[in-house]
């Protein structure tokens with residue numbers, strides 16, 4: 170699939186609206202948005218540019234913010250409510266790709282594929298591992314604890330069950346026992362989850378309850394053999410505490426797609442071999458990009474025409 174095919178997802182927007190787009194291959198900067206937004210009624214936003222009061226106040230005609238992401242921690246939701254600005258996101262298209270990346274990272278960490286790749290490239294054909302070098306971890310029979318059991322968390326659960334893992338989950342509002350039975354998952358409180366799981370995978374949005382949900386105390390509760398996977402948002406984890414836990418052997422490893430400081434990894438992480446890292450690429454697939462474009466377009470058209478469901482985070486006033 171080529172990039173042009175992804176563009177098809179935005180075609181109806183191009184046809185219907187006076188669309189102001191950034192140059193091919195990059196996003197508008199914050200400054201550019203501030204300069205161009207004065208007459209806009211609809212803003213299509215991306216997760217890494219905060220849509221805060223300062224930007225919103227520059228757009229007196231703004232009626233809808235259509236986020237090109239499911240996570241909306243980049244948007245001042247309360248201020249949108251106050252101003253009667255609707256907000257929509259793209260929940261459907263990100264589920265499978267993000268769940269797949271969580272599994273890709275977990276497998277890379279548990280089987281040390283990134284380490285082996287680096288070593289093999291360095292040593293070349295001379296590499297002949299001894300039978301006890303860099304032993305990995307089987308997932309079969311292990312327990313995964315999923316924190317935040319929404320669309321992506323559940324999708325990760327199903328994939329882990331296919332690997333023969335037991336699934337514990339935590340979310341703020343427990344599922345019914347019948348639903349837990351159907352899904353084959355067990356609810357437990359956060360501390361028990363961190364103490365019991367062989368793998369902890371994070372899938373909460375970033376909100377006031379989840380900021381630093383994984384702190385020094387929770388990391389200290391984990392088994393020394395346990396692995397942490399974060400494809401949610403960087404600030405769900407206290408990254409300094411994580412570096413300490415990884416360095417001191419409190420936990421065995423971490424697989425990270427997101428980072429606390431504007432998605433830039435703490436420099437210490439680069440020196441740790443028990444860490445696998447990707448640069449926030451949960452939805453970096455052709456399929457996801459096309460679907461996200463279609464979902465965003467659908468939200469905008471549904472808002473304007475009122476003829477189809479829209480994935481609202483904040484409904485129109």
Ligand SMILES: NC(=O)C1=CN([C@@H]2O[C@H](COP(=O)(O)OP(=O)(O)OC[C@H]3O[C@@H](n4cnc5c(N)ncnc54)[C@H](O)[C@@H]3O)[C@@H](O)[C@H]2O)C=CC1
Nearest residue numbers: 240263317318319320321340373374378379400401451452
């Ligand atoms: N790495 C990447 O590229 C991507 C990251 N994400 C992140 O994943 C997050 C989850 O996405 P979805 O599963 O689609 O969202 P969702 O809304 O379907 O599920 C979120 C779940 O977390 C629970 N939750 C909310 N606050 C919580 C808290 N403080 N403590 C514990 N549980 C809490 C909710 O009850 C719900 O079960 C997004 O908000 C986004 O930040 C999403 C897509 C791509």
Ligand SMILES: O=C(O)C(=O)[C@H](O)COP(=O)(O)O
Nearest residue numbers: 215216237238239240263452
């Ligand atoms: O959906 C979310 O939430 C995400 O984190 C995004 O999928 C990230 O998407 P891009 O901004 O990388 O397009």
